[in-house]
Amino acid sequence: KAGVTQTPRYLIKTRGQQVTLSCSPISGHRSVSWYQQTPGQGLQFLFEYFSETQRNKGNFPGRFSGRQFSNSRSEMNVSTLELGDSALYLCASTYDRGGTEAFFGQGTRLTVV
Amino acid sequence: GENVEQHPSTLSVQEGDSAVIKCTYSDSASNYFPWYKQELGKGPQLIIDIRSNVGEKKDQRIAVTLNKTAKHFSLHITETQPEDSAVYFCAPLANYGQNFVFGPGTRLSVLP
Numbered sequence: 768k769a770g771v772t773q774t775p776r777y778l779i780k781t782r783g784q785q786v787t788l789s790c791s792p793i794s795g796h797r798s799v800s801w802y803q804q805t806p807g808q809g810l811q812f813l814f815e816y817f818s819e820t821q822r823n824k825g826n827f828p829g830r831f832s833g834r835q836f837s838n839s840r841s842e843m844n845v846s847t848l849e850l851g852d853s854a855l856y857l858c859a860s861t862y863d864r865g866g867t868e869a870f871f872g873q874g875t876r877l878t879v880v
Numbered sequence: 881g882e883n884v885e886q887h888p889s890t891l892s893v894q895e896g897d898s899a900v901i902k903c904t905y906s907d908s909a910s911n912y913f914p915w916y917k918q919e920l921g922k923g924p925q926l927i928i929d930i931r932s933n934v935g936e937k938k939d940q941r942i943a944v945t946l947n948k949t950a951k952h953f954s955l956h957i958t959e960t961q962p963e964d965s966a967v968y969f970c971a972p973l974a975n976y977g978q979n980f981v982f983g984p985g986t987r988l989s990v991l992p
Contacts, residue, residue, distance in 0.1 A: 771923075800980075802982075809985060810924075823979050825979070867912045873923050874923050
């Protein structure tokens, strides 16, 4: 059974640009959550998608957005990149909402220069 | 919202010794208590979890104990090995539909 796949693994972007990250959950899983991981703030929740609808949102500015497709794959977008957006972005897949066993991808390392 | 703390923040043990990491949380509605292990360059991996109707769970060298009254749960690793070196996170979950709130992490180093 394939795990959670995140692409790309690494990205380097310039301030002011925008970026799109992709996450393919485990087959059959319907909920996808996104987290930002930084040395200073740790793992912080960005948002959760289930059945193509955003169900929960963390405390991040509107520059951070996402969507989910009918096959449960999800993308997140960050517009007008800032240096502080440099982080590891992790996607977690669960079978159902509030599903307890969450499986994480390897993450996308975003560097903003 | 949920406030989660972990102690210690770093832990060094000799290979073969035991390690214990404690997680305290604030939301008394929490009913699911997982521990995640994150190795360098990888995403967090679920290693053990426990639900509120159970006090202890064991899986080979790893165990988790829960004290709901005091609002803390602990990860126990026995006979530690160098491959146990990683950062460990707790992430208590309250109600259905809520997101995980991760602790700040504990860096475990197992010295050969």
